[in-house]
Amino acid sequence: MRIVVASGKGGTGKTLVTASLAQVWDGPVGAVDLDVEEPNLHLFLEPDIWLCEEARMEVPEADESLCTHCRACAEICQFKAISVLGEVLLTFPEMCHGCGGCLAVCPENALKPSSRLLGEICFGRAGDISFLMGRLRVGEAMSPPLIRAVKKAVQNFPPEIRSGDVLFDAPPGVSCPAVNAVMDADAAVLVTEPTPFGFHDLKLAVEAFRPLGCPLGLVINKAGLGNLAVYDFAVAEGLPVLTEIPYDRHIAEAYSQGKTAAQALPEMRALFRELAARVKDLARPAPGERRYA
Amino acid sequence: MHEVLIISGKGGTGKTTLTAAFAHLASNHVICDLDVDAPDMHLLLAPDVQASHDFISGNKAEIDPDKCTNCGLCLDHCRFEAVEQRGDVAWIDPLKCEGCKVCVHFCPTEAIAFPENHCGSWYVSNTRFGTLVHARLFPGQENSGRLVDLLRRQARELAEAGGKTLILSDGPPGLGCPVISSLSGVNLAVVVTEPTPSGVHDLGRVVELCRHFRADAGVIVNKYDLNIERTEEIEAYCREENLPVFARLAHDTIMTEAMVQGLAVTEFSTGPLSASIRQAWTRIESSLSSEEKQSKQTVGGAI
């Protein structure tokens, strides 16, 4: 099962939840960090990284000697990644979205596929956890191509994980990168906090992810802070509250030391094991009703 | 006129809460919420919207089912898996459509339209702290930075028209296009960090990005008392890199209490956290005025 942990707002505890779930999961599990702009899952799981490879995407390369400056490529390109200025054919690889349009329309075969660097993809292991992350190179503007590449790289996990359970730590927010991460999941766990910002961004997250069609469940982190609006919303929207993590300074301090809640406090291990069971129920196509907290 | 941007790399460090407090303390300014993906400033500023506009950017391909002959060419060409077969016609998933126009070009029956994409809205509003320029992208849209750019331009125009001397912006999270768009040409980026592994790790990447785009940077360490050791690590890094530390702020639930009341911390309380925030703002202001004294360049590129 593919479970994505997401949230509208950053800093609600997505990584904390993903890491803790991975650590208490019964049996082998995959843990994938899709927050390629700011990956931090590895800081908590501390995997032994056994391979890092470049992630590249296809861009056109021009052979000027064959170019007749007909401008067919510049006309189809929606992204200004290829242009004819005067008598010179110019490509701007960092603007390219990899659509292949210019390659398809060039009548002179003057363009051939080349590649540009997006960042890196790294594989690792932490006990029973198979780990995978992507890291965008600083200055690279687009994260969806790397997010897609990391999702594909899950194919390289050991077979029992590939056909078993994989947890994904999504990027925060609700725009293109987050939606790319949640797409095709079996379930999405939305982590929120019961503060006005958390509640507001949860509403955005539900608006963004509901159309993707997978079951949604809530984890309310820092419960006890803020107010109760989030709970009323959950009931009104039919969103199961899978668990509440109480607001506790000790959890925050443990987190600042790189420890997950599951590592720092014994009662948290039990809470996350319970959460793991409920997450599996959420993802399983069930004929019965959803349970409300 | 100065432009100050509050960013954080990682989300949840307190960027928006601090920007609201600075908006309360500053004078003669225009406020900008550049986090168009998940904007939150309006929850504290209670904007009275004066003008609202559609934001149109890029295009999406749409198949007319009456003209589609199900030849499958669009499916063959699409590199983004956006085309699906539905019954005996093809359909394009707008969430996956990249707007590249390849299918439009190759469709033999011209069955594919390419309308402009209405991806969000932007607003100019009045608030008790001054004019606020803000926006919202609809969910799933490409957050390319163009909307950020548009908001900044609006803010600049309003500031010039109104004789304001400061643009104060709540920046987007992350390191991608939106942050890049918010950074170029900014006088000072205030980076809000926290003494956690993610906070330390991301601070380095954010500072690198600021340098890449030639913005001066300074740091605020929020929730410093959660981990004094890491705070000192951060401060040592700042000294090495010549980055001013504008404040160390203690972790205080009063931040949330103020938020629940819809108020900036400095409005809500006069306690120690508010005092630290006021001090931070004073330091930021004097950093801006000393930068002004330093850069008295001759105008133009004359030799």
Add this chain to the structure above:
Amino acid sequence: MSRIAVSSEGPGLDERVDPRFGRAAGFVLVDPETMEHEYLDNGASQARSQGAGIQAAEMVARAGVKTVLTGFVGPKAFQALSAARIEVGQNLEGLTVREAIEQYKQGRVAVADRPNR
């Protein structure tokens, strides 16, 4: 003499130089000898989420200018202008269009060999 394109906040010679090349409001195209001028609106470039600079470069290249005077030029726009053999004078924000042309005519504008942004 070939025309000069000055990035501008509006259509007249006394408008201020728009500091940004790619997202300038428009360009005043000036014949430096006669000071006859016309205005090219740059809305199409401003409308782009990315590639505004390249679009603006294409537009001034098509208008047949040989010199651009502006404030800041990004690396991609600079590359495009160089490919079109258009010389670039940078750092002229703060002047009016007229003043920028005068400085150029007096030989006081350095031809840039690299982008300044």
